[in-house]
Amino acid sequence: MPRQKKQPDSDSPLEGSLNILGLKIDLGELLTSPEGLQERLEELREKLKAAGGKETLSDEEWRQGGVSVGGYIRTRGVAGTQEFHIGTAGKPAAAKEQAAAAAEVAEPPVDVFYEGDQVTVIADVPGASQNDLEVQLQEKRLTISTKPAARRRYRKDLDLETPVAPDSLRWTCNNGVLEVHLQQKK
Numbered sequence: 001m002p003r004q005k006k007q008p009d010s011d012s013p014l015e016g017s018l019n020i021l022g023l024k025i026d027l028g029e030l031l032t033s034p035e036g037l038q039e040r041l042e043e044l045r046e047k048l049k050a051a052g053g054k055e056t057l058s059d060e061e062w063r064q065g066g067v068s069v070g071g072y073i074r075t076r077g078v079a080g081t082q083e084f085h086i087g088t089a090g091k092p093a094a095a096k097e098q099a100a101a102a103a104e105v106a107e108p109p110v111d112v113f114y115e116g117d118q119v120t121v122i123a124d125v126p127g128a129s130q131n132d133l134e135v136q137l138q139e140k141r142l143t144i145s146t147k148p149a150a151r152r153r154y155r156k157d158l159d160l161e162t163p164v165a166p167d168s169l170r171w172t173c174n175n176g177v178l179e180v181h182l183q184q185k186k
Helices: 027-032 034-050 059-063 092-101
Strands: 017-020 023-026 069-077 080-088 110-115 118-124 133-138 141-146 155-159 170-174 177-183
Touching: 110 155, 118 141, 133 170, 133 177, 141 177
Parallel strands: none
Antiparallel strands: 017 023, 069 080, 110 118, 118 177, 133 141, 141 155, 170 177
């Protein structure tokens, strides 16, 4: 059945299209009626299988809706920031639960400096602010992690070489750089 080309909606906040291996997707259409893309996504899947692509879902899992395509588009302009969430097929509630469970936790790179009776720890945590972070000290173990609501997830457990005074823990985070200052026990 031939597809009729949809005329762009001049009131649409987004115009454009994606071309994924020959599958042309109008972004305005995707935002207004994502369910119409299921058949076209099936065509893309078959094309990928025929090209020798690695299959991660069986045909049965695909037909049962065990897959979704989603994401977001953010626009910034004079009127402020707008964000559009998109998605097709699948089971939305299950997809959200899976995405939350699979949220990747990165281990930030850390430098530790022992200078005199001071211990300074510097960690790169791009995208995190001081309000997103938790810094805890137990004996000689320093734990840096993000709170559950943070957009980016970090965790680092660090065993210090020397005992430190627990009440000396001071830390700040500016522009994605965490600085932790501690006093060595005397």
